[in-house]
Amino acid sequence: MSDTTKGAVPFLVSCTSGTTVQGAFDPLDRIADVCEKHKLWMHVDAAWGGSVLFSKCHRHLMKGVERANSVAWNPHKMLTAGLQCSVLLLQDTTNLLKKCHCANASYLFQQDKFYDVNLDIGDKSVQCSRKVDCLKMWLMWKAVGSSGFEERVDKAFANVRYLTEKMKKTEGFKILKEPEFVNLCFWYLPPSLRGKELADDYDDRLATVAPIIKERMMKQGSMMVGYQPLGNKVNFFRVTVFSPLVSKKDMDFFLDEIERLGKDL
Numbered sequence: 001m002s003d004t005t006k007g008a009v010p011f012l013v014s015c016t017s018g019t020t021v022q023g024a025f026d027p028l029d030r031i032a033d034v035c036e037k038h039k040l041w042m043h044v045d046a047a048w049g050g051s052v053l054f055s056k057c058h059r060h061l062m063k064g065v066e067r068a069n070s071v072a073w074n075p076h077k078m079l080t081a082g083l084q085c086s087v088l089l090l091q092d093t094t095n096l097l098k099k100c101h102c103a104n105a106s107y108l109f110q111q112d113k114f115y116d117v118n119l120d121i122g123d124k125s126v127q128c129s130r131k132v133d134c135l136k137m138w139l140m141w142k143a144v145g146s147s148g149f150e151e152r153v154d155k156a157f158a159n160v161r162y163l164t165e166k167m168k169k170t171e172g173f174k175i176l177k178e179p180e181f182v183n184l185c186f187w188y189l190p191p192s193l194r195g196k197e198l199a200d201d202y203d204d205r206l207a208t209v210a211p212i213i214k215e216r217m218m219k220q221g222s223m224m225v226g227y228q229p230l231g232n233k234v235n236f237f238r239v240t241v242f243s244p245l246v247s248k249k250d251m252d253f254f255l256d257e258i259e260r261l262g263k264d265l
């Protein structure tokens with residue numbers, strides 16, 4: 001949420017549905033209560049998590065989103081639409097975008113045409129000419145339907161659950177926290193570091209493990225997995241499981257491969 005330090009009055013509250021790193025969801029209903037009370041614009045960054053709305057089982061994570069003034073959502077993430085395909089939804093009856101961005105060019109978008117001129121959306125964006133990115137989403141939707149999207153979302157949650165449970169049972173893997181979404185952050189501890197958590201150089205040594213494994217996997221061409229530090233937590237791997245093609249066999253390979261590449265470190 002926006003920072004309200006030193007008595008500054010915020011006019012926009014931005015909440016997140018599915019943070020990029022850990023996949024956390026803000027409590028939208030509770031935030032909407034605050035926004036309503038103080039007449040604040042409520043924006044939801046659902047770039048990553050917005051696709052959960054297709055799942056009857058998981059859409060509760062975004063309960064209250066219907067009270068937001070604006071929502072951003074990227075079908076090019078979890079739904080795997082080709083880059084780029086982004087959506088901005090506004091709850092607005094005042095033609096706000098047009099008021100903000102309209103250039104009033106006399107050679108464009110004549111107002112006295114025979115049809116509803118609100119259909120001319122060029123004047124609602126900063127850039128005027130845009131690619132028809134929504135076509136990709138529309139075609140996918142036609143092809144697999146809402147139930148196809150729902151299946152993908154549910155499969156992604158089931159896959160990350162499988163991977164998490166398997167990691168917990170496999171020596172040397174340590175997860176940062178239980179996944180709320182389909183993000184899984186974890187460390188791989190080579191045998192030389194196991195049980196050495198209290199050693200002075202533990203963090204320094206652990207910090208080198210993920211970058212070396214990543215270098216090895218790239219040079220051998222077997223996988224691509226991201227890593228990062230976070231606050232006082234040293235480099236950990238971060239995976240997001242969402243491709244509908246990922247199978248249990250792939251996830252088993254994933255764990256075996258990390259172990260194969262890192263067990264001598």
Ligand SMILES: *Cc1c(COP(=O)(O)O)cnc(C)c1O
Binds near residue numbers: 047
């Ligand atoms: C990916 C992501 C963004 C950025 O989206 P772009 O379309 O790349 O600008 C913003 N917020 C969250 C939570 C994201 O995961």
